[in-house]
Amino acid sequence: MNLDTLLTNLTNPALLFFFMGIVAVRVKSTLSLPEGSSKFISIYLLFSIGFKGGQELSHGTINGEMLQVISIGLLSAALIPILTFFILRTKVGIPNASAIAASYGSVSAVTFITAIAFLEQRGQAFGGHMVALMAMMEAPAIIVGVLLMKVFGNNGLKQKLGDLLKHAVTNGSVFLLLGATIIGFIASEEAAQGIAPFTTDIFKGFLVLFLLDMGIKSGKEIGSLWRRGPAPILWAVFAPLIIGSAMAFLIQFLSVPYGDKVLLTVLIASASYIAVPASMKIAIPEANPALYTPMALAITFPVNIMVGIPLYASIIA
Numbered sequence: 544m545n546l547d548t549l550l551t552n553l554t555n556p557a558l559l560f561f562f563m564g565i566v567a568v569r570v571k572s573t574l575s576l577p578e579g580s581s582k583f584i585s586i587y588l589l590f591s592i593g594f595k596g597g598q599e600l601s602h603g604t605i606n607g608e609m610l611q612v613i614s615i616g617l618l619s620a621a622l623i624p625i626l627t628f629f630i631l632r633t634k635v636g637i638p639n640a641s642a643i644a645a646s647y648g649s650v651s652a653v654t655f656i657t658a659i660a661f662l663e664q665r666g667q668a669f670g671g672h673m674v675a676l677m678a679m680m681e682a683p684a685i686i687v688g689v690l691l692m693k694v695f696g697n698n699g700l701k702q703k704l705g706d707l708l709k710h711a712v713t714n715g716s717v718f719l720l721l722g723a724t725i726i727g728f729i730a731s732e733e734a735a736q737g738i739a740p741f742t743t744d745i746f747k748g749f750l751v752l753f754l755l756d757m758g759i760k761s762g763k764e765i766g767s768l769w770r771r772g773p774a775p776i777l778w779a780v781f782a783p784l785i786i787g788s789a790m791a792f793l794i795q796f797l798s799v800p801y802g803d804k805v806l807l808t809v810l811i812a813s814a815s816y817i818a819v820p821a822s823m824k825i826a827i828p829e830a831n832p833a834l835y836t837p838m839a840l841a842i843t844f845p846v847n848i849m850v851g852i853p854l855y856a857s858i859i860a
Contacts, residue, residue: 557657557747557754558848564758565765574759581756584749585653586719591742591749592656593720596674597727598735608799609672612807615794616676619811620683623786624648627778628691634774635834637696642823642830643775645688646839647782649815650680652720653757657848658809660750661856662802669802671724677810678720681818688819689826696829754848761845764837771834779814779842787812787851791858801859808855813847814839 567574576584624644632640655677662669727735735742768776791808816839823830 557660557751560751561754561758561761561845561848564755564760565762566758568759568762576752576756576759581753584753584756587749588656588746588753589652589719590723591746592652592659593674593723594727594730594735594742596671597724598730598732599669599671600675600724601671601728608797608803609670611797612670612799612803613672613676613679616680616807616810617683619790620648620650620680621687622648623811624684624687624691627782628688628695631774631778632695634772638692638827638829639831639834641688641692641696642819642827642832642835643778643838644691645685645823646816646819646835647814647843648680648684648687649819650677650684650810651813651815651839651844651847652677652817653753654809654813654844654847654852655806656750657754658806658852660747661852662805667802667805668800669806670800671727673803673806673810674720674724676807678724680810681815684815685819685822685826688823692827757840757844761837761841764833765841768834768837768841775834775838776842779838780846783812783814783843783847783851784854787847787855788858791855795859804859805852805856808859809847809852812851812855814843816840816844 564574566572624647627647628640628644631643634640635643659669768779787808790811791804794804794808797804816836819839820832820836823835824832
């Protein structure tokens, strides 16, 4: 990654507004988005990216390249939690390690959306199936995290696997993303153009506002991590960069489009702070959400959007 690429990413308005949110918290500003607006914006972003992904998917065909990407994504969603668990279980305990494992095997929709904006800014295309893959990668990581708790913990599984899978799929963000993708796939191109001003033209503006809100939330959460020792912080900073860089190096030898390679790498390197906490609260109540949520949101998320995305893209190039 050259200096110009890093500087370009650091001067991206979306990233700058994210940092503005963090600064607002640190200086005790009263800045905040109106109550409920953050949820609306997140719904809009998931709807927009899902619908556009479905449209792209309708123009393509199922082929070996697509199946390769989906297989790698799903396999990583199962293997990364296992790696994470065995590295961290002696540092943070089995319940916390299981929840962190699920978080880092799962994905961040906002990191994915930021990576799409990064590609679009550079005129790079990607396949609509990548949106579907993002939704598909949520459930395997959650299930593996809970299985690890069942095997190595003392209290057994708190929820049946069938119920857990249903919860993962019917989680609001996953359900909306899958539903919007299916609708985008079914809708005619003419009908899709009719709502393009809403699905496309205002997308980046809403992304900026959402990242501002994410910055405010990150600023509030990050303080709780410093009291829990270096292991969680070191993992949250370096694990995504190491895993993402390794994947970027390996995946460049696959015969799939550049945009798909970047998005797959970003998905694998990201961590969930929405779907996983909702699931872990039910499945592993012993795990401390004040540990695994800020790890993903306050550290891994900004590390990926500030350094990770341009780093992975430069390795693949």
